[in-house]
Amino acid sequence: MFQQFCESELRHTHWFPSKMPAVVSFIAFCFKKGYASSSITSALSAVSYIHKMHNLNDPTATFVVRKLLHGAAKLRPSCDQRAPITKVILHDLVRSAPHISICYYNSVLTSAMYLLAFHAFLGIGEIAVTSTAVFLCVTVEPNFT
Incomplete structure (x- = not known):
């Protein structure tokens, strides 16, 4: 420039x-x-x-x-463009979790992270793993009944 x-x-x-x-x-x-x-x-x-x-x-x-x-x-102060997560947006995020990963286990974990972060007022750095740990993907859906 x-x-x-x-x-x-x-x-x-x-x-x-x-x-x-x-x-x-x-x-x-x-x-x-x-x-x-x-x-x-x-x-x-x-x-x-x-x-x-x-x-x-x-x-x-x-x-x-x-x-x-x-x-x-x-x-010319800059404003924060981020919008707060509302319950409606949270529900949309949880519903979209199965589309992020084809693995059921990862979808459940993603949904759990969304819900935990929202209800405990946590940031991504407070709940996400920063190492290069490898997570196993369970392809069989568990039976919760």
């Missing part, structure tokens, strides 16, 4: 190594285009990384750039 900006808006054929005024102009340009401050920060982190890899001064690490990013975040 930064390279395209330098070529199209600033008419610079060589964007690297960058100067702080080009970075400031890029921030203003992105903000004017409606980008979220997190998107601008992400683009600048790529510019910063390239400069650090070449052992050059980082034009994004200046006081002015940090304050511009802070101001962009204050003027």
